[in-house]
Amino acid sequence: MTVELKLQLADEEATVAAGEALGRACLATGLRDSLVVFLRGQLGAGKTTFCRGVLRAFGHRGSVKSPTYTLVEPYELGAQRVFHFDLYRLGDAEELEFMGVRDYFTPHSLSLVEWPERGAGVLPDADLLAELEVAGRGRQLHLRTQSEAGSTVLAAVQKLL
Numbered sequence: 001m002t003v004e005l006k007l008q009l010a011d012e013e014a015t016v017a018a019g020e021a022l023g024r025a026c027l028a029t030g031l032r033d034s035l036v037v038f039l040r041g042q043l044g045a046g047k048t049t050f051c052r053g054v055l056r057a058f059g060h061r062g063s064v065k066s067p068t069y070t071l072v073e074p075y076e077l078g079a080q081r082v083f084h085f086d087l088y089r090l091g092d093a094e095e096l097e098f099m100g101v102r103d104y105f106t107p108h109s110l111s112l113v114e115w116p117e118r119g120a121g122v123l124p125d126a127d128l129l130a131e132l133e134v135a136g137r138g139r140q141l142h143l144r145t146q147s148e149a150g151s152t153v154l155a156a157v158q159k160l161l
Helices: 012-029 047-057 094-098 148-160
Strands: 004-009 035-040 072-077 080-086 109-114 128-135 138-145
Touching: 004 012, 004 148, 012 047, 012 128, 012 138, 012 148, 035 047, 035 148, 047 080, 047 109, 047 128, 128 148, 138 148
Parallel strands: 035 109, 035 128, 080 109
Antiparallel strands: 004 138, 072 080, 128 138
16 A cells, blocks of 8 residues: 655755654654665755755754765664665666666665666665655655555654644
8 A cells, every 4th residue: 555745845944854854753663674775856955955854753863965976875883784875877777787776675775866867677676655846945745655665664753743
């Protein structure tokens, strides 16, 4: 069953806060298996800003840049691992195989994947889709589940908001 949540985000601070809610929900539900979140939206829609919030919930206090050229930025945060992918500059999905992408999707890990359509056919299915859209001065966030694990996390997000 697909569960959906739509939020109007007034500004960058609200986008970070929404990401933090997702991160806290991931932590509250335990992340026993790999959880995969696909982030979609045009350039400048706030995907990396949202990821910054998720990483803050996990305790990361440094800067968060989009790994456009390196494709993935790993974060080891205690027992948890968060992988931030940005596939915008990916030439061919097969390049992911050469970098050993399947090794990232392991138990106790969260993978945030920007521009997932560029890795189609190689990436695992998403548990949760996060679509960001520019809406005036703010953003519209649409979260939609695609697995039981995604539904569990989204239910926890709803309790936090």
